Structure formats: structure tokens, C-alpha cells
Amino acid sequence: MRMGAFLVWSLMAIAALLAVPAVSHTNALTTFSLMASSAAFVGMGIAQFMAARPPFLETLFGGLDRVYHFHRRIGISVLILILIHYFLKPDFKGLALTSGLNQLAASAGKYAFYSFVVLLVLSIVKIVPRTKIEIPYHLWRYTHRLIGLLFVLVAFHQMFIKRPYDGTALLAAYLNAFAALGILSYAYTQLLPWLRTRGYEIFDVARHDGATVIAARPLGRPLRAKPGQFGFLRVLKSGLREPHPFTIAGIDANGIVRFAIKPLGDYTQALREGVAVGDRLKLEGGYGRFNHRRGGKKQIWLAGGIGVTPFLAMAAHLTGDEGQEIHMVYCVRDRREAIGLETFQKQAERLGNFSFVLHDSSADGRLDATKLAAGSAIDPAEADLWFCGPPALREAIVKGLKDIGKGPRRVEFEQFQFR
Ligand SMILES: Cc1cc2nc3c(=O)[nH]c(=O)nc-3n(C[C@H](O)[C@H](O)[C@H](O)COP(=O)(O)OP(=O)(O)OC[C@H]3O[C@@H](n4cnc5c(N)ncnc54)[C@H](O)[C@@H]3O)c2cc1C
Numbered sequence: 001m002r003m004g005a006f007l008v009w010s011l012m013a014i015a016a017l018l019a020v021p022a023v024s025h026t027n028a029l030t031t032f033s034l035m036a037s038s039a040a041f042v043g044m045g046i047a048q049f050m051a052a053r054p055p056f057l058e059t060l061f062g063g064l065d066r067v068y069h070f071h072r073r074i075g076i077s078v079l080i081l082i083l084i085h086y087f088l089k090p091d092f093k094g095l096a097l098t099s100g101l102n103q104l105a106a107s108a109g110k111y112a113f114y115s116f117v118v119l120l121v122l123s124i125v126k127i128v129p130r131t132k133i134e135i136p137y138h139l140w141r142y143t144h145r146l147i148g149l150l151f152v153l154v155a156f157h158q159m160f161i162k163r164p165y166d167g168t169a170l171l172a173a174y175l176n177a178f179a180a181l182g183i184l185s186y187a188y189t190q191l192l193p194w195l196r197t198r199g200y201e202i203f204d205v206a207r208h209d210g211a212t213v214i215a216a217r218p219l220g221r222p223l224r225a226k227p228g229q230f231g232f233l234r235v236l237k238s239g240l241r242e243p244h245p246f247t248i249a250g251i252d253a254n255g256i257v258r259f260a261i262k263p264l265g266d267y268t269q270a271l272r273e274g275v276a277v278g279d280r281l282k283l284e285g286g287y288g289r290f291n292h293r294r295g296g297k298k299q300i301w302l303a304g305g306i307g308v309t310p311f312l313a314m315a316a317h318l319t320g321d322e323g324q325e326i327h328m329v330y331c332v333r334d335r336r337e338a339i340g341l342e343t344f345q346k347q348a349e350r351l352g353n354f355s356f357v358l359h360d361s362s363a364d365g366r367l368d369a370t371k372l373a374a375g376s377a378i379d380p381a382e383a384d385l386w387f388c389g390p391p392a393l394r395e396a397i398v399k400g401l402k403d404i405g406k407g408p409r410r411v412e413f414e415q416f417q418f419r
Pocket residue numbers: 065137138230242243244245246247248260261262263264265266267268269306309310415416417418419
């Protein structure tokens with residue numbers, strides 16, 4: 001278990017434990033109910049904090065993609081816990097709701113509960129069960145934003161509801177701390193578009209078969225990003241304002257950036273059709289920990305399709321004195337889809353520690369572990385595998401390598417999915 005996950009589960013468990021001395025004088029059901037609600041509340045506060053993308057979380061979880069995946073797991077746990085809280089109705093005998101504030105807090109809790117269940121289910125369920133209907137990302141995003149407001153409502157509920165413990169109890173202080181953390185984080189995430197973004201202007205757009213490649217220069221302070229990291233990009237143009245994550249496929253000393261974007265859905269298709277030289281961008285980043293310098297002395301880089309983007313940035317920055325030996329395989333369905341070939345080929349000719357192979361599946365057949373191992377100067381069993389591409393390709397290659405006794409020492413991969 002990653003350090004970050006351990007910390008989060010522990011903080012939630014502490015809330016549940018603190019609830020025991022605070023309410024055990026009531027009865028067992030009430031105690032369980034408040035253990036569940038206290039742990040859920042801490043989980044909600046932490047989830048808000050994670051949404052603010054503080055950089056140190058990437059170290060605790062191993063990258064922003066993993067932060068988001070864990071954020072989702074917290075959402076699922078919170079949903080289960082609030083259902084427990086709801087169905088094990090707490091029984092505060094003798095604690096009548098005396099003031100108007102208590103009444104208001106009780107109603108806030110009720111409405112927050114129903115809305116939370118709906119929003120959490122919407123957030124967790126990507127595809128409507130038994131159908132192929134996918135909940136559109138923008139709908140998901142807007143409904144997800146409301147969860148922050150609901151958290152404020154829940155914080156109000158937990159602070160002002162008539163509780164079977166004193167406001168000075170350790171549990172009260174603990175929950176108030178997470179209320180403050182969650183509310184401040186939510187306020188901060190609403191300001192993020194102004195606080196952490198950098199202004200850019202597009203000076204080149206190339207529409208290749210496999211991707212739209214755009215190049216942009218900074219209008220003020222440039223983005224700070226390491227090769228292999230990604231950023232959130234939005235174009236300040238009608239229909240293209242929604243921020244989407246894309247790997248920074250190239251960044252130079254002057255802050256000039258390049259993105260290679262595959263038209264896979266509504267936004268990326270609209271971007272391909274609508275983006276033009278002179279358009280303004282807002283960029284936020286860099287995020288992620290996909291950088292070969294963290295890896296071992298022998299590495300195999302495997303890119304599948306548009307998963308080539310982090311490798312493009314990393315290969316362009318190789319100088320030959322890394323003390324690492326790297327063999328790269330770029331797997332494409334068809335040669336015409338390949339991007340950045342000149343960069344890879346030039347670096348392979350220039351540097352002694354980097355070799356490059358293009359695997360064109362239409363001509364060479366499906367890439368499998370045996371072909372990968374046979375075509376590599378580096379023994380996979382002695383190397384790290386750095387992968388970006390379709391998860392099915394990664395799973396097949398890793399399993400195949402293990403089957404032929406050449407399982408890599410470590411597998412590092414970037415996920416192109418947050419949800
Ligand atoms: C860390 C990371 C790096 C990426 N790097 C690249 C890259 O270099 N080149 C590239 O072509 N693609 C990259 N992607 C994928 C790219 O972000 C999605 O293909 C794109 O956002 C899809 O949007 P769409 O509306 O065109 O497609 P849709 O069909 O609407 O969405 C397809 C899927 O993409 C995800 N998605 C959609 N909108 C968003 C959004 N605003 N924010 C986050 N995810 C969203 C959802 O899971 C959705 O189910 C990267 C993704 C991540 C997470």
C-alpha cells in the first residue's frame with residue numbers, strides 16, 4: 001500500500017475510533033452510525049484537499065493520476081459510509097432539536113445526504129450498467145463540482161446538529177479541522193484557474209494523421225515542467241474552454257511547449273477542427289512523475305499510439321551522459337500514424353545510450369513479448385519497463401515477458417485516464 005493511501009485510511013479510522021468514547025454512552029447502533037459518519041466526513045474533507053492538487057501528494061501517491069484514482073476510491077468508501085449512517089439511524093434520546101440552527105442543520109444533513117448519494121453515484125458510475133451509454137465527461141465534471149458545495153452543507157450539519165457529545169470533545173475538534181481543510185481546499189480549487197495557470201499563444205498547428213500537434217509560446221511567465229509531465233490545457237475560444245489533461249510532448253528552455261493530441265472524442269475532435277495560430281491558451285502544470293531519471297540503469301521504453309507523447313519529451317532531452325541505457329519501441333497501428341520519428345531517429349544516431357525501433361503492426365504483425373525481447377539489445381529481465389499506451393497492451397506485454405521468464409524489474413506507466 002502506498003504511503004498516501006495508508007495515511008488517508010488511518011485518518012479516517014482515527015475519526016471512527018474517536019467517535020467511540022464520544023457517543024458510546026448512547027447505544028451500539030448510534031455508535032456505529034456516528035463512527036461511519038465521522039469517517040465519511042474526514043474522507044470528504046481529504047477528497048476536497050486532493051482535488052486542490054497540492055504537489056506533495058504526487059510523491060505520497062506516485063503521480064497525479066494515482067492521486068485521482070485514490071480520490072475515486074475515497075468517493076466509493078464515503079458513499080458506503082453515509083449509507084450506513086443513514087440506515088443506522090442515530091438515536092439521540094433526550095437531545096431535542098432546540099434552536100432554529102439545530103433544525104436547519106438537521107434539514108441540511110437530510111438534503112445533503114440525498115444529493116450526495118446522487119452525485120457520488122454519478123461520479124463513480126462511468127457507463128450506465130447494461131448499456132453502452134457513457135456519462136459525458138463535461139456532465140461528470142459539472143456535477144462533481146457541486147460536491148464541494150455539498151461538503152460545506154455537510155460541515156454545517158455536523159457542526160450545528162445537536163450532538164451527543166460536547167463541542168470540546170476530541171472528536172469535535174478533529175472533525176472541525178477536516179471541515180476547515182475541506183472548505184478551504186474547495187475555495188482554492190475554485191480559484192485554481194486564476195492562480196496556477198500560465199498564458200500562452202499558439203504559433204504553429206500541424207494536423208498529422210495520428211494527432212494534432214500544436215506549438216505555443218509563453219505570454220508571460222512560462223510553465224515549469226519536467227519532460228514526461230503533463231498539464232491541463234484549455235483554449236480561450238468558444239467550445240474549447242474546458243480544461244483537459246495532455247502530456248507536454250516538448251518543452252524548451254524558453255518555455256515553448258508542444259502538445260500532440262489525438263482526436264478521440266468531442267473535445268479533441270473540436271480542437272483539431274477549431275484551433276488556429278494566434279489562439280490563446282491557459283496551461284496549468286506540470287504534473288506527474290513519469291520521468292526516466294527516477295528509473296534504473298537499463299530501461300525499455302514502450303509507447304503505444306498516442307502514448308508516445310511523454311517519451312517524445314524525454315527522448316528530446318537525453319544528452320547521453322545519464323548513466324542509463326535506453327531502448328525504445330514505438331508501436332503504431334500504421335506507420336502514417338507515427339509522430340516525432342525525426343526526434344527519436346536523430347537522438348538514436350547521436351547518442352550511444354539510446355536505441356529506437358518503430359513497430360508498425362500493419363506490416364510487422366501484433367507486438368508481443370517475444371518480439372519485444374528479441375528486438376531489444378537490453379535484456380528485459382534486467383531492465384525497467386516504462387510504458388505509456390493502451391492498458392491492454394501493457395498487460396499483455398508484462399504477462400508475456402513473465403511467461404518467457406523475462407519479467408521486468410519494475411514497471412512504470414502513465415495512465416491517460418483519470419476517471
Ligand atoms: C495524464 C494524462 C495525459 C494525457 N496525455 C495525452 C496526450 O498527450 N495526447 C492525447 O491525445 N491525449 C492525452 N490524454 C488523454 C486526453 O486527456 C483525453 O483523450 C481527452 O481529454 C478526451 O477528451 P474528449 O472530449 O475528446 O473525449 P471524450 O470521448 O469526451 O472522453 C474520453 C475520455 O477521456 C476522459 N476525459 C474527457 N474529458 C476530460 C477532461 N476534461 N479531463 C480529464 N479527462 C477527460 C474521460 O475519461 C472520458 O471518458 C491524457 C490523459 C491524461 C489523464
